[in-house]
Amino acid sequence: MDEKTLIAKRVALELKSGDLVNLGIGLPTMVANFLSPGLEVMFQSENGIIGMQTLPHGQVPFMELSDAGGQPIGAVAGAAAFDSAMSFGLIRGGHLDLTVLGGLQVDELGLLANWMVPGKMVPGMGGAMDLVSGAKRVIVAMTHTAKGAPKIVRHCTLPLTALRRVDLVVTELATIEPTGRGLVLRETAPGVSVEQVLAATEAELIVPASVPTMPIAA
Amino acid sequence: MDEKTLIAKRVALELKSGDLVNLGIGLPTMVANFLSPGLEVMFQSENGIIGMQTLPHGQVPFMELSDAGGQPIGAVAGAAAFDSAMSFGLIRGGHLDLTVLGGLQVDELGLLANWMVPGKMVPGMGGAMDLVSGAKRVIVAMTHTAKGAPKIVRHCTLPLTALRRVDLVVTELATIEPTGRGLVLRETAPGVSVEQVLAATEAELIVPASVPTMPIAA
Amino acid sequence: MVKVSTAAEAVGVVSDGAVVMIGGFMGVGSPHRLIDELVRQNKQGLTVIANDTARPGIGVGKLIDATLVRKVIVSHIGTNPQTQRQMLAGNLDVDLVPQGTLAEKVRAGGFGLGAVVTSTGVGTVAADGKRTIELDGCTFLLEMPLKAQFALINAKRADYSGNLEYVLTARNFNPLMAMAADTVIAEVEEVVPSGCIAPDAVATPGILVDSIVING
């Protein structure tokens, strides 16, 4: 399986029935494809809906029902629509159980940089700062390195998204939990050794006596 | 005509087509009975509706359509309902063209006290502070005196409703406009002399060379 | 899927001394059955956040009648002499807040805002003991957000997902309070299958609602 699929499958295990979940664009969106059978979660799209789903196969797109990228989607029975203030009230008021976001860097304090590379294009933070500040749980889903350079670093050199410590980082090599003591290596990916993770990581990792393998069938 | 009817009729002349108007409980509510023919105004009730009207004669009350006193009302075609935050957003955001409120005292600065008599019952300000702070125009509709004591005073001795100068005061004796220079006597009621108004007023009044009579048929 | 409970079960989780938001405006849009159940279960020492205490025998007034309330945070008590009597006797704390500010304080609690910055109340007794702030030469009050352990609200209909639809002036504080409490108990007239309330008609998303009581 490719590394993005692995990451998405591992993150999907973190969702619990009853959760309200917001998935970022790109890799995080793939998480919805790997939910455990019977899991009842609702997905929010921050442009104004709870209960989004992918456009049902073969249906005509209805342009007034879209995701945060402006692409047509569907809605489950029991969906609710609202304006942008309410949508971010849900996020900022602590009503969003989980957000899964991409990342450029995560540092030893568990801080995330995910919206801007200075000197390059300036995309803007969109809803990322609100999501990281407000969600009950923040999971970063990203590749472990970018063109060979570690993305889990001592200190973020890119502009921060928020001062809030994220709750979990999932990569194609490892599951890492930022804590008050530092970054704890919780799992390695199937076929990956602790040494391989350490070698690809700039930040110091706390390695417990036992580091299990991600519970993902290879 | 009794003094309340006179006051209500005079205030009614201040309404303009297109206005959004909020009428306080009691005397101000009577204003709606004396609108000029053809005048198109919308009445807001701060508990959450634009387009309120009195309960149509002979109709069964519907308890989920009520005024701010909890009494059943009707709604015109084109009414809109909303929650309390939106209702007060309309008031506080400057979207309400006019509010007509009762008064306990108005002073030489044009400041209003209308919600509390210390040492007596403490009713609470309800929406009065929001209305006086936020409405584009505030008209006080009240009797000129209470048990012989002037209500238009040098300085309010009762707790203020807001620091905002009200725009007009209408009593059974006079129409008075608070200005930056002081209280200007704009009109006397039919059959009332300037001297009678001055005698019933504690505050200093600026009396223009010509003070017309209220344009109300006796 | 939201849980449909009896009033006794739903209200049973409210502890003595709890902070409880209660929807309604002079009793219109109040959760009457839940209020009756608070009285029946004799929940004592409550702090109630509501628009008003209505009248004796009506809405929040029933809790006042039963002397279950230690403190109210409301915009007026003028229509309930019983509230005034208990206040003057020193048995009931009354915190009066301008109505629009009250709505914004509840909203701020639910929307994760740090404070409400408003000109309403500046220079009046409503400003006593409150921080002010100067912005562009104007003075504003800093009013703190309100949150609660429980919100007892009323809606017209729910669906199986817990989505709520309100009607006319019975809406008032209900959707705001649904955002601002740890546990939200909604009283409705009926519960319809998911999909039977159109997404645009939902004013409170079901994920905010913990239990539903049918008052039919």
Add this chain to the structure above:
Amino acid sequence: MVKVSTAAEAVGVVSDGAVVMIGGFMGVGSPHRLIDELVRQNKQGLTVIANDTARPGIGVGKLIDATLVRKVIVSHIGTNPQTQRQMLAGNLDVDLVPQGTLAEKVRAGGFGLGAVVTSTGVGTVAADGKRTIELDGCTFLLEMPLKAQFALINAKRADYSGNLEYVLTARNFNPLMAMAADTVIAEVEEVVPSGCIAPDAVATPGILVDSIVING
């Protein structure tokens, strides 16, 4: 009764250099016909407040393509390379605001609040040059309200009274902007008689709307 106008007439009142709020989210729920008319009438030097600049050829992107915009206040420009190019060339000021904060700033402008007090952006470049405030030991940003001379919005339907009804994710910033501008121009698919939109389905009361353009 609200005035139904042609797009040319309605947009004609917008002056060069005006501050204009424009509804929509990546072009969904944007007033496409009004935007086309801004381009046709060649309104220059605009300051645009919107969620985003969409993509070239779409929504607000059309104003960027036509170089009619001097400044944008938006939450992201990542989907529009043309916006980025004009910014880097020094021809376009870009003020980036977190999306939730942007929504609250527009709401604060329309609801008469003095500021938005939020933890979003604290400790990031979004806080640069902004006042902070300590409340109960936490740091918040003070974000100032946004208002505009004009709001160009999109809705599904209007009635003769100007009441507006939105649909699904096309709602987004539209009802907020309708509260925050001196002049509100709404583009709709149809206008129905007063009374044909139920009061509970109205998200923007007609008294806020100055003119209606039918895009049918």
